[in-house]
Amino acid sequence: MLRITTTEIENRRKWILQGQLAGPWVAELRSTWLGAMKSSKCVVDLTGVTFVDEAGALVLCEMKSAGVRFIASGVDTKHLLDDLKKKTAPPLRRCLSWLTCDTTSGKDETEKR
C-alpha cells in the first residue's frame, strides 16, 4: 500500500510518500496530484517508498516534467529518478502483488511512453 501525506511549509507543498508506488496506488497518486493545485514549488519525498513499478515511474516522470522536485534515498530510487530524463525505454519493473489479469495499465503506459 501507499500512504500519501501532504504538508504546507512556507508556501511550499511537501508530499511524503510511504510504501509501494505500484499497482492501484499509482492511479491514486496521479488523481491526488492532479486534484491538488499543480505547483512547481512542490516537493515529493520518496525516502519512504519501497518499490516503484513502471506505471509509478511514469507518474514520477510527469511530476518531474511539471517541475516537481524529489527527495530520495537508496541507490535504486536515485537511479530511477536519474533515468527519468532518458528517452530510452524504461526497464521492466513489476510487482507480483499487483500483477493481475486486469492490470494492463503499466504495460500500456510503458508502451505509449
Place this chain on the structure above:
Amino acid sequence: MGLVAAGYGVVATSISARYRALIRIAQAIRGHRNPQELFQLLTTELRGVLPFDAIVQFDEAAKKVHFNHCEDHPHPHPESIRLAPEDTVAWWVYQNQQPMVIRDAEGETRFPAMMAVFKLFGIQSMCAVPLTTAHRRLGSLAIASEYADSYSDEDVLFFSLVADQIALATDDALNFEASQRAGERLKLLLDLSNRVMANLELPQLFKEISASIRQVMQCDGVAVILPEKGGAEKGEKTFRLYALDFPESKAPPDEMAPVPVEGASSLATVFQTGRPLNLRYSDLMDDMVAKAEGIHAVCHLPLAGRNRMLGILTLGRLEDVPFSNDDLEFLGQVANQVALAIENALAYGQIAELKDRLAQEKVYLEDEIRSELKFEEIIGQSAALRSVLKQIETVAPTDSTVLIYGDTGTGKELVARALHNLSSRGKNAFVKLNCAAIPTGLLESELFGHERGAFTGAISQRIGRFELAHNGTVFLDEIGEIPLELQPKLLRVLQEREFERLGGTKTIRSDARLIAATNRDLGTMVDEQKFRQDLFYRLNVFPIRVPPLKERTEDIPLLVRHFVQQFSRRMNKHIESIPSETMKALVRYDWPGNIRELQNVIERAVILSPGPALKVSLADLKPRVEAAVVKRLEAPQAVENVNIQNVLDETERAQILRALDQSKGIVSGPDGAAARLGMKRSTLQFRMQKLGISVSRTPSR
C-alpha cells in the same frame, strides 16, 4: 291465526304460521355466518312466533352464557350479570341434551343463582333446548318470559325445531369459519417457510412474520424474545425483545429492550422446560406488563433448536379469549419455523464471521510471507526477460499447462506466480509443492490427500494439494523428481481432472491448473525411461525457459541496485553508492547460482559494508572470473571442440609407450614398465590392451 299471549300483543301460534316462520328463520340464518349477528336475528324473528322477554345462549366453544333482554326495562345491564355456566339451566340442557321448561320460577329450587337473576329481571318461566347436530354439541338456547307458564308442549316442540335449524346453521358457520381459519393458517405456515428460506436477517424476518402471525391468530400482540448472545458463557441469561408487533400497546418498549426473566416467571419456565404455557386472565393477575397493557390472554411458546433452546415466541390478546388447544398445536408449528429461521440465521452469522476472520487471516499471512526475505518483483531490461514476460502474458489467460525450465535460482517460482496472478484464477489459491523436498512415500498423499486410516499414521483425513487448489493453480517444482509409479495418477489429473484420495474410493474432481518447473532435461529422462513420455508431452504444452543470469548481464546492475536498497532498508543501513569497479566485477561474474546467489552476495555485502558505499568481497568472485577470462583468452575453440576422454587416452598412451621404451619392452619386474609407472603388471597389461599397445613389436603411435 294469531293469539294474544299475556302482555305480548299478537303472537302467531297456528301451525302454518309457525312453520312459515320456521322457513323464514331457516332462510335468514343461511345468509348469516357470523354467530353474533345470527343471535341478534333470531331474537327478532322468534319474537313473532314465540312469546319471550329474554333469550339465553350457552356457547360451548367459549364456555360462556350470553343473556340478552329484549326490552329496555329498567333492569341491570345483562352484560353485568356474571353467572358460572354450571349454575344455569342452559348448562344443564347442554349436559343432558334434553329440553327443560321452568313453568314458574317462584317454585323452582334447582338453579338458585340463576333464579336470583330471573328475579332481578322479573323472569317467571323459561324454555331451554339443546343446540346439537348429528355430530356436534354446540350449546343450548333458552327463551324466558316475565309471565308464568308461558310455554306449552307445542311451544317446546316448535322451539326444538327452531333450535335444530339454528344448530345446523351455526355448525355450518363454524365449519366455514374453521375451514377459512385452517386455510389462513396453512397460508401463514407457507408464508413463514418462504420467508425463512429467503431471509437470513433476523430483525427484518421477525418484523415481517410477527405481523402475519398476529393477523392470522386473531391476537393483539406478538413478541420474539431471545437470550442475549454470550450471556450463557458469562453464567447469566439476559433476554432481549428482538421483535414486537403490538400496535395497540400503551407503552411500546424499545427494540432490543431487556426483558426481565426471573427464576420462577412464566418466561423462565418456558425456556427451562421447553413446553408451551397458556395463560388465562386469572393467571396474569401478577403480571405487571399484562396488567398495564390490559392483556387478558397470553401464550408463550418455546423456540427449540436441534439441541438447545433458542428463545420464546409470545402472543397476547386484549380480549378475554384464551388460546385453544387447537391454537397451541398450530402455534407449535409456527414456533418450529421461527426456530428454524433463528438457527439458520445464527449459523449464517457464524459462517459469515468465520469467513471474514479467515479472509483477514489470509491477508495477514500473505503479507507476512511477503514481508519475509522473499522478493516478488520482476526487474530487468534484457530482451531475454522481456521475452519471458511476453510468453507469460500470452499463456497466463489460458488454462494450459505450463512447464518452466531453468537453472537453479533463476526465478521459476516467480514466473509461476506471475502466470497465476495474470490468469483468471488469480484470486484463488496458488498451491506450491516442491516434489524434491517431500519423501517419495508421502508425495502421493501430499498431492492427492488421504482418508483416515489409509496408512499407519493417517490419523485424520487430509486434503491434497490438487483439492486445495480447486479453481486455482498448483505449482509443482522439481517435477522431474516425481517417481514413475506416481506419474500415471498425475497424468489422470491433468487429462480427466479427477483422482481419488489415498485409501479412498470416492472420485474427486478438481479444476486446478498445473504449472510445473524443473532444472532437469525431461526429454533425456524420457529417453532414459526415467520419466513417462505421455506425461512429458502433457506437461510440455507451453514450455517457458527462464534464462540464467549470465545470459542477461544487462539486468545485473538493476538487480544489484534493487537488492542493495531492499537489504539496506531492512538492515537499517545507508548504502548510497555502488563503486563502478564493484559493479563491473558483479556483471563479469558467471553467477552459477543465478539470482539467488546474487541476492545472497548482496545481502552479505550490505552486512559487511561499513560506510555509504557498497563493499563486495571481490575475492569471492575473482577466481571464477579469472578462470573464465583465461579460458576465453587462451583456447576458446579447443574447449568447445576437444573430447576430454580422447585427451586423457592420448596422455596415458604416451606415458605407457615412454615407459616401455625405457624398459626395452619389458613389462614386469623391478625395471619393467609397470614398476616405472607405479602400477601392477596386470593393470598395465589391461590398459595396454585397451589402448591397442603390444610389446612384441614396436608400439603403434
